[in-house]
Amino acid sequence: MKRFSVLSAVLACAATTFAQEKVVIQYDCIPNYANWGGVTAAYFKASGVRVPPDMKGSSAAMAALELEKANPQADTVYYNGGIGYQAAQKGLHEPYKPEGFEKIPDDLKDPEGTWFTVHTAHIAILVNTSALGGKPVPRSFADLLKPEYKGMVVYDDPTIHGTGFTFVYGINAILGGGSDFKAGFDYLKALDANILNYAKENSYNELLRGEIPIWINADGNGLKARHTDKAPVEVVIPKEGTVVLPMVMALVKGAPRPEEAKKYLDWLLGDEAQKVMAESYFRPIMKVDLGPGLSSQFLPDSAYAKVQALPLKEMAADADDFKARWTREIRAGR
Amino acid sequence: MNGSLAPMEAAPLATGAGPRRRAWELLLALPLAVVFAAFLLYPILTILLTSLKPGSGVLHSGGGGSSSHTIFSNYLELFRDPIYCEAMLHSLVLSASVALGATLLCLGPAWLFARYEFPGKRLMRAGFALPMSLSGILVGFLAVIMLGRVGFIPQMSQGLTGKAWLSGAAYQLSGLVIAYLYFEIPRGVVTLESALSKFDPRLDAAARSLGASRWQRFLWIVLPLIAPALVATFAVTFSVSLGSFGVALVLSKRFSVLPLELFHQVVAITNFPLASAMAVFLIALALALNFALGRWMRRHFSLRHA
Amino acid sequence: MRENLRRPGFLPLYAFTLVLWLIVMSPFAVVVLGAFLQTTFLGLSTEQWARGGDGESLFSVKWFGYVWGLYRGTLLFSVKLALLSVLLCLLIGVPGGMVLARRQFPGRDLLESIVLLPLSLPGIALSIGILQAFAIVRGEWWLILAGHLLYTLPFMVRMVMDALRSFDVAALETAARSLGAGYWQRLRWVVLPNLRHAMVAASLLVFCVSWGEFNISFLLNTPLNQTFPAALYATYTTNSFQVSSAATVIFLGVVVPALMAIQWLGGGRGVKLEQGV
Numbered sequence: 001m002k003r004f005s006v007l008s009a010v011l012a013c014a015a016t017t018f019a020q021e022k023v024v025i026q027y028d029c030i031p032n033y034a035n036w037g038g039v040t041a042a043y044f045k046a047s048g049v050r051v052p053p054d055m056k057g058s059s060a061a062m063a064a065l066e067l068e069k070a071n072p073q074a075d076t077v078y079y080n081g082g083i084g085y086q087a088a089q090k091g092l093h094e095p096y097k098p099e100g101f102e103k104i105p106d107d108l109k110d111p112e113g114t115w116f117t118v119h120t121a122h123i124a125i126l127v128n129t130s131a132l133g134g135k136p137v138p139r140s141f142a143d144l145l146k147p148e149y150k151g152m153v154v155y156d157d158p159t160i161h162g163t164g165f166t167f168v169y170g171i172n173a174i175l176g177g178g179s180d181f182k183a184g185f186d187y188l189k190a191l192d193a194n195i196l197n198y199a200k201e202n203s204y205n206e207l208l209r210g211e212i213p214i215w216i217n218a219d220g221n222g223l224k225a226r227h228t229d230k231a232p233v234e235v236v237i238p239k240e241g242t243v244v245l246p247m248v249m250a251l252v253k254g255a256p257r258p259e260e261a262k263k264y265l266d267w268l269l270g271d272e273a274q275k276v277m278a279e280s281y282f283r284p285i286m287k288v289d290l291g292p293g294l295s296s297q298f299l300p301d302s303a304y305a306k307v308q309a310l311p312l313k314e315m316a317a318d319a320d321d322f323k324a325r326w327t328r329e330i331r332a333g334r
Numbered sequence: 335m336n337g338s339l340a341p342m343e344a345a346p347l348a349t350g351a352g353p354r355r356r357a358w359e360l361l362l363a364l365p366l367a368v369v370f371a372a373f374l375l376y377p378i379l380t381i382l383l384t385s386l387k388p389g390s391g392v393l394h395s396g397g398g399g400s401s402s403h404t405i406f407s408n409y410l411e412l413f414r415d416p417i418y419c420e421a422m423l424h425s426l427v428l429s430a431s432v433a434l435g436a437t438l439l440c441l442g443p444a445w446l447f448a449r450y451e452f453p454g455k456r457l458m459r460a461g462f463a464l465p466m467s468l469s470g471i472l473v474g475f476l477a478v479i480m481l482g483r484v485g486f487i488p489q490m491s492q493g494l495t496g497k498a499w500l501s502g503a504a505y506q507l508s509g510l511v512i513a514y515l516y517f518e519i520p521r522g523v524v525t526l527e528s529a530l531s532k533f534d535p536r537l538d539a540a541a542r543s544l545g546a547s548r549w550q551r552f553l554w555i556v557l558p559l560i561a562p563a564l565v566a567t568f569a570v571t572f573s574v575s576l577g578s579f580g581v582a583l584v585l586s587k588r589f590s591v592l593p594l595e596l597f598h599q600v601v602a603i604t605n606f607p608l609a610s611a612m613a614v615f616l617i618a619l620a621l622a623l624n625f626a627l628g629r630w631m632r633r634h635f636s637l638r639h640a
Numbered sequence: 641m642r643e644n645l646r647r648p649g650f651l652p653l654y655a656f657t658l659v660l661w662l663i664v665m666s667p668f669a670v671v672v673l674g675a676f677l678q679t680t681f682l683g684l685s686t687e688q689w690a691r692g693g694d695g696e697s698l699f700s701v702k703w704f705g706y707v708w709g710l711y712r713g714t715l716l717f718s719v720k721l722a723l724l725s726v727l728l729c730l731l732i733g734v735p736g737g738m739v740l741a742r743r744q745f746p747g748r749d750l751l752e753s754i755v756l757l758p759l760s761l762p763g764i765a766l767s768i769g770i771l772q773a774f775a776i777v778r779g780e781w782w783l784i785l786a787g788h789l790l791y792t793l794p795f796m797v798r799m800v801m802d803a804l805r806s807f808d809v810a811a812l813e814t815a816a817r818s819l820g821a822g823y824w825q826r827l828r829w830v831v832l833p834n835l836r837h838a839m840v841a842a843s844l845l846v847f848c849v850s851w852g853e854f855n856i857s858f859l860l861n862t863p864l865n866q867t868f869p870a871a872l873y874a875t876y877t878t879n880s881f882q883v884s885s886a887a888t889v890i891f892l893g894v895v896v897p898a899l900m901a902i903q904w905l906g907g908g909r910g911v912k913l914e915q916g917v
Contacts, residue, residue: 056601462661577855
């Protein structure tokens with residue numbers, strides 16, 4: 001019947017448009033996080049290869065890789081340093097040293113190339129000043145415990161997102177705690193009283209609109225909200241100091257499109273890509289000239305006086321137990 | 335209506351002439367049967383079997399093991415762990431209240447559409463049908479836009495009266511109920527409207543001529559006749575709310591519901607046996623409810639399907 | 641309308657329904673406006689809304705461009721899936737519905753119950769089942785299509801069955817048979833023409849259901865093959881209000897005309913467009 005032939009024709013056209021595009025799959029490629037939307041658009045312009053968006057958080061990406069070990073779907077993956085290290089330990093990555101690999105500082109890459117940093121950020125307190133309702137902007141982690149911020153604080157669920165995991169793991173070191181993590185967990189338990197929820201999804205939109213007044217996340221996201229989306233957001237590096245968030249990438253073991261993936265990784269460490277990433281206020285790992293305008297929009301170096309780097313090896317080794325403990329002690333208590 | 339009521343409708347037409355009648359015609363239904371066997375029955379069987387296996391994934395690594403595992407370990411864990419119990423409770427309470435609310439509230443519009451004609455009726459009906467066709471996340475998004483911390487309603491009331499009304503209501507249990515009602519009421523309206531339109535006005539007129547008051551007529555004539563439709567609406571609304579995932583993903587910040595726990599188990603914790611146990615539990619609940627209500631109605635009401 | 645007003649009970653019912661209707665419609669108004677206007681013009685305090693940029697005109701379509709550029713692939717994929725769902729529902733569901741409505745055979749009731757089952761079951765539970773049952777072919781786009789079929793076939797089958805069970809078709813077919821028409825002749829000239837109305841309405845329904853399907857698709861999505869509701873979700877969480885409103889308007893732009901078409905076709909008799917939410 002005529003309807004069928006029309007339908008079939010439409011479908012045939014649609015099918016062919018898909019067949020022709022070259023792709024590289026990157027797990028954890030959130031368009032509005034670290035400007036992956038801009039980066040992938042620039043790569044498409046440069047090479048004609050499309051990298052589609054993928055909304056998985058760090059832990060979710062690793063979980064997906066593990067699930068698909070027998071039949072990998074992804075070519076590359078992007079995650080938080082601690083999770084990336086763990087994934088490399090689990091043998092989920094293929095060693096690869098992209099162009100420019102030697103320029104990366106040693107503590108921010110694996111010597112064999114099973115993971116390497118592409119840009120960094122820091123844990124910060126992102127505050128939507130309008131949504132505070134007249135309350136003062138918190139300046140330290142200790143401030144966040146004050147009862148006036150009840151129901152206003154959000155951080156990402158550490159079992160899903162790498163940023164959340166880095167925070168709950170790192171708060172112990174920031175507060176000077178020991179290897180039993182007591183200081184960290186005590187703080188988290190106290191913070192629980194002010195928590196609105198443990199975000200399972202990315203909360204950028206909610207921060208912009210003031211749905212979430214206080215979000216503990218990467219400073220880059222806060223600066224983007226402030227400068228690009230012109231929202232009344234202030235980025236606070238807490239008085240106690242903070243930790244570095246190395247964001248790492250790797251080539252997936254058994255990637256379906258290894259050659260294209262390698263080209264993509266090479267490009268990501270190049271000047272153009274690093275500059276585009278910097279537009280989202282994540283610090284590029286390579287030394288690139290950002291121009292005076294962009295550089296001035298980053299927070300001054302003085303704010304980062306007390307910054308620690310977390311020991312990735314321990315972080316990876318402890319990860320599963322740590323997540324289980326967090327689930328038991330913090331989440332279950334709500 | 336749901337599947338368990340369907341056999342009560344008109345029996346299949348006997349358009350054939352005797353047993354020599356084309357048996358091959360049955361082959362036309364084969365693709366249908368194959369699709370459902372492959373993508374409905376086989377997956378259900380798979381999760382049933384998986385739910386009996388030992389747990390895996392992030393929270394189980396390095397411990398547990400087969401020493402303490404029995405066939406029903408996952409189900410026991412489901413019922414013992416406070417997080418999951420709480421999520422189950424929330425799911426049940428939420429679904430029950432929504433089902434009740436929807437069934438009651440949609441009576442009004444359904445009656446209006448079934449018994450009256452008026453200008454703009456089509457527009458109204460189309461408008462009511464709209465929420466039903468939306469993705470759950472869209473409904474959640476709309477709820478946040480209207481009733482979130484800085485939603486439209488709090489903002490407007492802040493501007494007009496100086497006090498923000500219902501700020502953050504979207505994330506409370508009541509807010510979730512409203513969001514669920516948002517897409518369940520249209521469902522109820524459409525279902526009840528078709529039931530009410532089959533209602534014979536002559537019965538009503540006869541009762542009136544015998545002197546029955548409006549309320550008496552409603553209670554003793556209308557209600558019993560539409561009761562099966564009401565019960566069916568309740569059952570479907572309950573099942574749909576129980577399994578609703580999209581809305582919960584966006585809105586449940588203060589507490590959890592079971593579909594979300596399921597999602598979390600699969601995506602982050604990768605404990606498939608436990609996730610399968612949750613899935614089986616949800617499916618079993620929905621099936622049991624529909625089955626029980628179907629049987630109850632068959633026993634209490636004649637085969638005249640409203 | 642005037643004579644309606646004389647009937648008791650009309651006015652309160654109408655008022656109640658109207659209020660409900662306005663409540664149902666209001667979020668859409670806010671969203672549609674938000675996609676086009678700078679939110680200052682909604683009369684709201686602008687501090688808590690992401691501002692659209694400097695000195696933008698009253699109507700701005702740049703957000704639609706952003707959504708289109710980023711999620712063009714998912715839009716096309718969803719449309720392709722929806723069209724395929726319609727095609728397959730017609731090819732599989734119509735014959736199936738015909739047999740279920742017209743023939744009696746052992747297991748007929750069971751098959752009918754099974755076909756109508758997905759509407760009562762939680763979508764995410766079913767998708768986890770499909771995920772595990774077909775783990776070897778994870779990532780294939782037709783798995784998502786299978787999930788869509790689970791939810792769309794019941795509609796097609798149900799509407800075909802309802803249409804065939806109506807008295808007219810039976811009578812017409814009996815008359816045709818008594819006049820000597822053979823099976824295929826009856827099918828072509830009596831049964832199918834009467835089904836046409838139901839098939840068109842059902843096709844529109846199937847298109848809408850597939851277009852908006854989220855529960856099953858969400859877990860089966862891969863970066864390469866994503867449905868538009870998943871992209872919607874991405875904009876809700878990681879983008880500004882303008883972008884998410886623009887994406888929502890695009891979504892509604894497909895659903896609303898289809899719904900109006902269904903209403904216009906007079907598909908009022910029990911035509912239910914239900915989404916698994």
